[in-house]
Every structure is written in C-alpha cells, then in structure tokens.
Amino acid sequence: MASQSEVIDRLRATFRSGVTFPEQFRMTQLQSLLSLVEENEQLIQDALHKDLHKPKFETVLSEIQITLNDLYFAMENLRTWMQPEYNIGKNLATRMDDCFIRREPLGVVLIIGAWNYPLHLILLPLVAAIAAGNCAILKPSEICQATEQLLAELIPKYLSQDCYAVLCGGAEDTKSLLKNKFDHIFYTGSQVVARSILLAAAPHLTPVTLELGGKSPCFIYGHIDIQKAAKRLCWSKFFNTGQSCVAPDYVLCTAQTRDALLPALRETLRTFYGPDPGASLDMGRIVTPRHWRRLMDMLEKSKGKVVIGGESREEDRYIAPTVLVDVQESDALMQEEIFGPILPILTIESLEEGIDYINRQEKPLALYVFSDETSVVTTVLNNTSSGGFCGNDGIVHMALPGLPFGGVGASGMGSYHGRWGFETFSHRRGCMNRSWLLERVNVLRYPPYSDYNLGWLRWATTFKKNSWGGCSVM
C-alpha cells in the first residue's frame, strides 16, 4: 500500500510531465468518469442506501443525475473554457499588442468530500479539477463507508491512476494528508474543520475553496399561494432527511401566515410520506447514531412547541418530519445549523424584523423567500447577504450550471458548478505579447526624464471615457 506522500509524489511527477494538459486527455478522463457513473448506478444506489438509507429516487436525482449533468456540461464546453480569452479591452498604447488571458492548471489538488451527498460532493469538484487539467487526490468522508469503499474501488478502475487517487481514512489521516503541499484544497463540510484546513494551507500559501453551511432562513411573507409554498418547502426541507447544506433551516413568517401554513404542511407531509413517515420508503434516516443523538438533544432542549411530528426511533436513526412553533432566537434549535428533519417556525411581525434577525446572524449559504410580492423579494435581497438566493422554491438554484455555487462569510469562500468550477481550479494568467514596433513611443518612458516626455506619455495613457480600458506606464 503506497503511503500518502508516495501517492502525492507520483501525481506531482505526472503533472510535471504535462500529460493532463491536452484537451484530448481531459475529455477522455471525463468520458471515463461518465462511464463510471453510468455503468455503476445500481452499486451507487446500494451504497447510498446502506450509508444513508437514501431512497433510490433521491439517489438518482441528487447524486447520479446531478453528476451526469455536470459531466455533460463540462464536456460540451471544455474547448470553449480552455480557449485563451482575447476579447479584452486594449488601448492606444497596446493597440499593436496581443493581449489575452490563459487558463492554466494549478497542479495537484486535494478534494475533501462530505457525508450528506457523498457522491456528488466529491465528484463535481473532480469534474472541474479534471476539466481544468489538474491531478487530484480525493478524500471521501469516512462516515459513509460503503460509498467510500465504492469510490476507492471504482476510481482507479476508470480513471488514470497516475493522475487521480483516492485516499481513505479518518481525522488523523486527513490531518497528516494536510501537512503536504497542494496547489488547491477544495473542502466541503463544517466551519470547525474549515479553520484547521485554512491553518494547514497557510504555510504553503495554498488557495482554498470552502463549501460550508449555516442556518439558511426561509421567509414566507405577504401574498402567497400557501399550498404551493408548503409543497416546495417540504420538499426542500425533508429531502435527504434535512441533511442538505442548502436545506431551509427555519421559517420566518407572521402568526397569520403560520396559522395558514401548518395545515398545508400537514397535508403535504401526509401526501409525501403517508400517515406514518417512519414506514414510508421515501423517508430517509439520520446518518449516524451520533448525529441522531445531536438532533434529539436539540429537540429535547428546545422550548418550542411541537405541532407536527416529533416521533423518533433510535434503532434505525429515524426522526419524523417535525415542525415547531413559538421558537425564540435563544432556543436550542437556533444556535447551530440543524441539518435534520426539524423545522422551527419563528414568528415575526414585519419583514424588517425578520431581516434584522437574519443580519444579526452569520451569512448563510442560502436564503429563501416565498412570496408573490416582488417588493418583498426585492427588499429581502437588497438588505441581506447569502451564498445564494432562491425565490419561491428551495435548493433548486444549485442545480443550474450557470450559477456559481458557494458561500460567503462563515458559509464559505469560492464557488463551483459548471464553468465556475473550471475557473476555481485554474490560474488566470494575464499575457501581453508586445510588438517590436512602437519603440519610439516606448522611448517616452525612459530616463533621462523630462517634462516634455511626461506630458506626451500622460496624454497617451490617460483613460478616456469612451475607450475600453486604461493604461499606465506603471
């Protein structure tokens, strides 16, 4: 069994040989990754069911399909993405020059996956890393053992073993892995671990992308079709048993809206999972006993009133879709990201009150507003910040390849999906190819200096409102 450093050295040597640079190579690897997913759907579904009790429907939608879509998108656009960018503003002094931006691979990157979507959270960054011409080390979450083992088995079977490697292990192994130098680290997970990753990256000056989380608020306000809102809210909240970084964490609404919302939620949940969600095949489970315990503790400590659900079963880590009302800011449920099928409803008297509350917290990964009123949506958008925003639905904004997916502040830094992933794993190199001509203009910048030359140079290089860009001598 090769040691961590042996693996990293091998990948680094491969990278230096330049084999990952040509478009053809990247395409071939992406194609192989596509085959990996397409040919092993059943195995993937089984692994995810074993690890997370994930219903097949969810696995296909949120793990397999999203990965396939990102692959198709990358393969279709790879050539365009790889082209040097010529269409940038030039000016008087550089008119004769060739100016362009190249996208270049970074080197050997480290991708650390998470346990809630163990497949796509590690494969989507891999797609981007391959497309950008890098070598990559994958470190899947050890919490999802079946998926981890499947990745460790399949990746070397389909992808070039000299360029991409899977390293498994727990916290200690990750710590020692982080002592090595990488050219980029892509981490999905918690804020606590994120800090230690940044601290490990600092001595190597390694750039880092952090996809974290937070409490994503959900406004339901003003004129609204409460039935439709309830459906979309339930879907995004209870998908994957609430264990999504962009799940609506809690609801903010007026007492009136709440009273209309509750029966709508009850009805929706009954339609989704039947009278006993614990018996429904479409309801997932909490990932580990430890996480189940964490959620139960929060629920027990909460001073809110359970109005829907509340049932639980330790043996299979089941928690029913649960809704609480009369939850205050200081409640146990409002101190950390819930990451489970528990939905607190906080009552507000005005939109401003809700906005003030949100702004007192850390910037969330996502922010949701359900409302027919444009002014409500606009007010919230203009007065808050979040990684991403979705009006009148939940989660789906992250499935659009044209939108960057990432956090801000405590919810993360950097972004990916589609072209954004490609840019994340690339270096944008500014290039200027100067003409040998125009040396007589160049002369203006050389010593011995004079007012005369300076005057002309100033004129030639000052930004003029209608030109594309500015230039200076320095």
Add this chain to the structure above:
Amino acid sequence: MEMQVVQRARETFLTGKSRPLEFRVQQLKSLQRMITDRQGEIATALKQDINRSQYDTPLLELIGLENEISLAVSKLAQWAAPRPVEKSLLTIRDQVYIQPEPLGVVLIIGAWNYPWALTLQPLVGAIAAGNAAVVKPSELSEYSASLLKALLPRYLDQELYPVVCGGVSETQELLRQRFDHIFYTGNSTVGKLVMEAAARHLTPVTLELGGKSPCYIDKDVDLRVACRRITWGKFVNCGQTCIAPDYILCEPSIQNRVVEGIRQTLLEFYGPDPKSSPDYGRIINQRHFNRVMALLDGYTAALGGQSDSSQRYIAPTVVKDVPPHARLMQEEIFGPLLPIVTVSDIDDAIHFISEREKPLAIYVFSSNKKVIKRMLAETTSGGVTVNDVMMHYTLNSLPFGGVGQSGTGRYHGKHTFDQLSHHRACLVKSLGM
C-alpha cells in the same frame, strides 16, 4: 485602538451608507481630487522615502491610479448590475442572475515600494464594490504613510475608510480583528502569517506576493531593443518592483552582447555616474541595503558594483555566469542587481524555470513564435509579458496576481471590483409553474 476603528467601520457599513452607487462614485471622485490636488506633497514624500524622481511618481504610481479611478467611475453601474445567466428550459420563466454584493469591511495592507499605487488601487476596488475599508500603509515608507493618514480623512468618509499606521504590533493587532476580506501586498513570509490570521475568522484573502521573475533572452533577437526594455524595467525604482525582471537566462554565446547592451543603455539613461542622476533611486532602508549588498558577496560585477551606504546607493549592477546555487539565485533580489545565468537552449531555460517556485511574472524575448509558444505552454506564472517587461501590469483588463508562492487572487480594473465582491447566485421563480 485598532479594534475600535474596525468596529466603527463595521457599524457604519451596516447602516448601508457605502452601498448606493452615487455614494461610491462621489468617494472615488474625491479620491481623484486628493491625488490631483496633492501631487506635489506626494512626490515630496516619495522623494524622502525612496528618492523617487519627480517623474517616476506620476509615471509609476499616479497615472495608473487615476486611470483606475476613472474606469471605476465610468463603469460602476455596469459592474454593480445583476449579471444575467444562461437559462435552461426549466428556468425559462424565471429570473436567473448573479448579483455582485459588498463583502463588508476589507483590510488593505499596502507595500512600501509603490506605497500609493499598491495601497490605493485596492481601495478603489473596495469602494467601488461598496465595502468599508481599513487602510494600513507600510511603515517602511514612513513619509508616505503619515501623509496618507493626514490626507485620506480630509477627502474620504472617515468612518468607512480609516487609515491605521504602525509597525508589526499594530498590524498584528489589526489581524486579530475580523474582516470580510484581507488584501495584502508584500512578501510571502508575512503572506503566510496573514493567511494564518485570516484562517481564524474564515476570512478570504488576496495575496499579492513576489518571487524571482525570470527573463529569457533568445539568441535571435534585436538585443539593442531588448536590453533597453529590460534595463528600464530592472532599474526603475532601483529594482524594488515586484515584477522587475529578477534575473536573465540566455545562451553563453550572447551573454557578452547582453552585458554590452545594458551598459550602453545605462549610460543613456543615467549617464556615467548614476549616483548623480536625478532619475536614479535609492534603497528604502539600511536593512534592505545590507541585504542586497550581501547577495553580491563573493561575486565580481561585470557592470557597476559600487555602493554608498550613507546614501543607500547601489549602482546598477550586472553579474555574469551566476551559478544556480548562488545566494543571488535563492531569494527575490528586489534591488539593482541583475544576475545572468547561462542556459544551453530554450529546453534548458524552461526546465530551469519549472524547477522553481511559480514566479509573479515571466519575460521572454524572442522573434521565434515557437519559442514564445513553448514558454507560454510549458511554464506558469502570475502573468507574462513577451518582448518587453512589466507591461502586462499596465493593461487593467488583464487580471494581475500571482499563483503558488507568488500569490493568490487577482486585481486591476474590473477584477478588483469582482475580487472584493460576493457574487450571489439568484434564482427567482414564479409560483405559477
């Protein structure tokens, strides 16, 4: 004290004062006025700090800064507007766009070699993006730092854009506070400390660092023009430029002609005695003077080599046949010493460069398209200028920044605005479908 300054900036930011576009434009125009009105004082401060000639100041710092401000004022509405995103069949009736938003309070740590450009250009982007910013100029360029501290509050909003002066301990105190972005220009040693401090608060950083920027001269090239351009770039600001050509790589057969080309150019630029030329600078302080002189230990200069410690003067110096293991080749020189390392051909040159840390800039002088293509394809660096030096810095539509040890992030023009904004992905659906 630092904590209160940051606190106040944050409180003011939270009132929303810095967000309206009119406010940002007004602040930028005011900054423009400061530079125009106070040019003389700025030039004097720079002369005292680093013996900068009165021409180099507008040339090297102020014109660029003014252009950045004009560009930002002119384009701000465009930059700050929602950016539409390609829609799919499923989202055809929805609004899908990216909204640039301010981050909050940005910390800008400036450098001493171009104290105005390198401190204020990031500030232009910070203001344009709607942020508050704490400005920490380098204490090594002390006259510029004091002048900035006196001037900025007279032109810009005092709460939103405070200036904090001081040395290591003040900087450390600042770094303990929480910021929404830290923009640092300087060396990689401190860069690592900045990143470490930022880690505690999960703060994203932009690090504009340095390194040894190689300059390859192909043998079939107009050496007269090449040497002139290289000489200008190397010795301007007395070599204290992050993107100065640090060392030359060339074949042994042209080495002497290169030296001769540089010698002739130096004569043209600074006369027979550069010490008495008003256009030649000085080393910033005694410590750096000693550091640079120590690099020459054991080597005989082919050109120059003279120095005067009392003036912190080092003559424009060229050293031939420098071995790769020499001290001269281990750290960024950041001074007027130009080593020439001989390589056998382009393969050798590429190999030499690739073995080393990724530099901030690479320069290649060649008339051969294949050579240029190979140098671009087989190396990496922050940026590149072919057949000249440093000029890629001057076009603000090109992103300026390092990679690997030379830095992370990029700026100039719209890139600064983007770097200091959060790009919020927005999807607004109708409940209809």
